[in-house]
Amino acid sequence: xxxxxxxxxxxxxxxxxxxxxxxxxxxxxxxxxxxxxxxxxxxxxxxxxxxxxxxxxxxxxxxxxxxxxxxxxxxxxxxxxxxxxxxxxxxxxxxxxxxxxxxxxxxxxxxxxxxxxxxxxxxxxxxxxxxxxxxxxxxxxxxxxxxxxxxxxxxxxxxxxxxxxxxxxxxxxxxxxxxxxxxxxxxxxxxxxxxxxxxxxxxxxxxxxxxxxxxxxxxxxxxxxxxxxxxxxxxxxxxxxxxxxxxxxxxxxxxxxxxxxxxxxxxxxxxxxxxxxxxxxxxxxxxxxxxxxxxxxxxxxxxxxxxxxxxxxxxxxxxxxxxxxxxxxxxxxxxxxxxxxxxxxxxxxxxxxxxxxxxxxxxxxxxxxxxxxxxxxxxxxxxxxxxxxxxxxxxxxxxxxxxxxxxxxxxxxxxxxxxxxxxxxxxxxxxxxxxxxxxxxxxxxxxx
Numbered sequence: 001x002x003x004x005x006x007x008x009x010x011x012x013x014x015x016x017x018x019x020x021x022x023x024x025x026x027x028x029x030x031x032x033x034x035x036x037x038x039x040x041x042x043x044x045x046x047x048x049x050x051x052x053x054x055x056x057x058x059x060x061x062x063x064x065x066x067x068x069x070x071x072x073x074x075x076x077x078x079x080x081x082x083x084x085x086x087x088x089x090x091x092x093x094x095x096x097x098x099x100x101x102x103x104x105x106x107x108x109x110x111x112x113x114x115x116x117x118x119x120x121x122x123x124x125x126x127x128x129x130x131x132x133x134x135x136x137x138x139x140x141x142x143x144x145x146x147x148x149x150x151x152x153x154x155x156x157x158x159x160x161x162x163x164x165x166x167x168x169x170x171x172x173x174x175x176x177x178x179x180x181x182x183x184x185x186x187x188x189x190x191x192x193x194x195x196x197x198x199x200x201x202x203x204x205x206x207x208x209x210x211x212x213x214x215x216x217x218x219x220x221x222x223x224x225x226x227x228x229x230x231x232x233x234x235x236x237x238x239x240x241x242x243x244x245x246x247x248x249x250x251x252x253x254x255x256x257x258x259x260x261x262x263x264x265x266x267x268x269x270x271x272x273x274x275x276x277x278x279x280x281x282x283x284x285x286x287x288x289x290x291x292x293x294x295x296x297x298x299x300x301x302x303x304x305x306x307x308x309x310x311x312x313x314x315x316x317x318x319x320x321x322x323x324x325x326x327x328x329x330x331x332x333x334x335x336x337x338x339x340x341x342x343x344x345x346x347x348x349x350x351x352x353x354x355x356x357x358x359x360x361x362x363x364x365x366x367x368x369x370x371x372x373x374x375x376x377x378x379x380x381x382x383x384x385x386x387x388x389x390x391x392x393x394x395x396x397x398x399x400x401x402x403x404x405x406x407x408x409x410x411x412x413x414x415x416x417x418x419x420x421x422x423x424x425x426x427x428x429x430x431x432x433x434x435x436x437x438x439x440x441x442x443x444x445x446x447x448x
Contacts, residue, residue: 021210022136022175030133030184031297038152038187042109044194045231047276048271049094050238051300056099057245061092061231062106074242075108081162082247085225089112092231092244094353112195115301116165118304121426121439122274122440123163123345125155128314128353129203131376132185136209137175140316145405147376150412152188154387154404156299157416159193161423166273167196169230170353170372171314179225200230202267202282203314203354204321212320213258223282232280235293236265260284260321276392276438277306283315287334290326294334296406298341307439310352313333316361316371319356328352329362329369349435351388357381358401360434367435370399383407386388389424389431395439400431 042062048094049057053250062068067078067089075091095104099117103110116122128396132148141147158164174181186194199374202223208216227245237244251261264285270293271278279297281290301309311331318330325334328350335341335348344365355436359381374384386403402424404412411430418427 001288014025020138022134022138023078024134024135024178025281026180027133033184035237042193043186044111044191046113046195046197047199047232047269048197048273049233050235050269051271051277051304052296053094053233053306054143056115057094057233058097058115059092059094059231059233059237060104060106060111060113061090062279063229064089064091065230068107072108073104076179077242077244078263079340081225081228082111082391083216083224083252084221085419087228087404088229090228090231092246094233094237109222110278111191114162114165114195116274118272118274120274121391122165122167122276123161124168124197124273124276125158125164125387125424126168126312126351126372126390127151127375128351129172129356129373129375129377130169133174133175133181135175135181136177137205137211139175139376141376141383141385145376145384146412147385148185150385150404150416151375153187154412154416154419155193156190157194158186158420158424159190161419161425163423163425165197166199168199168278168312170312170351171201171354172205172377173203173226174232175198175205175209177209177219179229179411182226196330197273199232199269199278199280199312200226201280201312201314202226202284204284207262207284207321208257213260216257216259218252218255218257220251220257221259223267223284224251224262227262232267232269233271234266235268236263250434265293268293268297270300271300272304272306274392275307276390276397277301277304277309279309279311281311281313281326281331283322283328283331285326286323287325287331291338294331295338295340298335298338298344302343307347307392309344309348310439311348313350313352314354315351316354316373319433323369332368355381357380357388358384358403366437367399369407370434372401387415388434389428391428392424392439396436397432397435397439399435400428401434402427402431
C-alpha cells in the first residue's frame with residue numbers, strides 16, 4: 001500500500017520555503033488516489049470520556065457519508081455535520097467499558113476497544129502540524145519526506161502492536177479547510193489505528209486556514225468540522241440537551257469571520273488513561289471562560305493522581321488567534337498559579353506545536369515542555385520530520401523522539417522495518433530520550 005501511495009504521490013509536489021499560501025488546487029496524485037476504491041471498514045473514533053464521568057466511560061463514534069440505521073449498536077447521537085463539512089454524518093454514544101478487552105458489534109463489524117487499567121502504563125504517539133498537500137498552505141517537505149505514504153504506513157505499522165493505546169495530533173491538522181484532506185488520510189488508516197484512543201486539539205489553521213483571524217473569511221472552518229470529525233467527549237458534552245457538542249454559534253449567521261466562531265468547551269477535554277493524565281484545549285478560547293474547567297480538571301488530577309499530566313495544545317506563543325494566557329507554556333504557568341493545580345508541580349508537563357520544529361522546549365530542574373511541530377512544514381530550524389512516543393510502563397515515564405528524516409539523514413526504512421519486527425518499543429535505540437522520570441508513589445508529590 002505504501003508503495004502504491006508513493007507512486008501516486010511522487011509526481012506532484014514542488015517544495016517551497018516558509019508558511020505561505022497554497023496552490024489553490026489539489027495535487028494530481030490526490031485526484032488519482034480519490035479514484036481508487038477504498039475499504040469499507042468503519043470510520044471509527046474512540047475517545048476517553050470526560051474525567052469527571054468516571055474512568056470507564058468511553059465515547060465511540062462513527063463518521064459516515066450517510067445516516068446509518070443500526071440494530072446492533074445504539075448510537076444516541078445521529079446527525080448530519082452542522083455548519084461545516086456537512087458531507088459527513090456523525091454517529092456517537094458514550095458507553096461503559098471495563099479495563100481490558102471490550103468487544104462491540106457495529107454495522108456487523110467487530111470493534112475491539114482495549115482500556116488499560118487505571119494506573120497501568122500506557123503507550124502513545126504524538127504528532128503536530130502534519131501536512132501532505134499544498135492546496136491551502138504550502139507543505140514544504142511533503143515530497144522531500146514523502147509525508148503522506150510514510151505517515152500512513154508508519155501509523156499502520158505502529159498500531160499493529162497490541163500494547164499501543166493512544167494517538168494524538170496537536171493542531172493544524174493537515175491544513176484542511178473542507179475536510180477532504182482529513183478523510184483522505186483517515187481512509188488509509190487501518191482499523192487497528194482507529195480503534196485506539198484518539199485526542200486531536202485545535203490549532204490556528206484549523207480555525208482560519210490562512211493561519212490567523214486577520215485573514216479569516218466565509219469559507220473558514222473555526223474548528224467546527226474538526227470537532228465533529230475528530231470526535232471527543234469535551235466539557236460541552238454535559239449540556240443535557242441531547243447534543244454532546246455546543247452548536248450555539250452559527251458562523252454563517254454571525255458572519256464575524258475574523259474572530260473565533262466556536263466555543264472553547266467543544267475542545268476542552270481532560271481524563272486519565274492508565275497512569276497518565278491529559279488536558280486538551282484550544283488556545284483560541286478565552287482563559288477566563290475556561291478557568292473554571294481548568295480548576296475542575298486539576299481537582300480531578302489531584303484526586304486521581306496520575307504519574308504525569310500533559311496539557312496538550314497547539315500554540316507555543318501568542319498571536320495568530322491565540323488568546324492571552326492560552327499558549328501551552330503560558331497555560332502551564334497559569335495552572336500552577338491556581339490553588340487547585342499547584343499540587344501537580346513538575347508532574348505537570350506539556351506538549352505543543354505551531355513552531356515547525358522538534359525539541360525539548362522547557363528544561364529547568366527536569367524537562368517539562370516538548371515541541372513536536374515538525375511533520376512536513378518548514379521553519380527556521382533544520383528540516384525535520386518526526387514524532388513523539390510516550391511509554392509510561394515499567395515504573396518510568398519516558399518520552400522518545402523519533403526523527404524519521406531530516407535535511408541530513410533518513411532512517412525511515414530502518415525504522416519501519418524495526419517496528420514491523422517488534423513494535424515501536426523495540427526500536428527506542430533509534431530515538432532520542434527526551435524524558436525519563438520515575439512513576440513516583442501517590443504520596444510523594446501530591447501535597448495539597
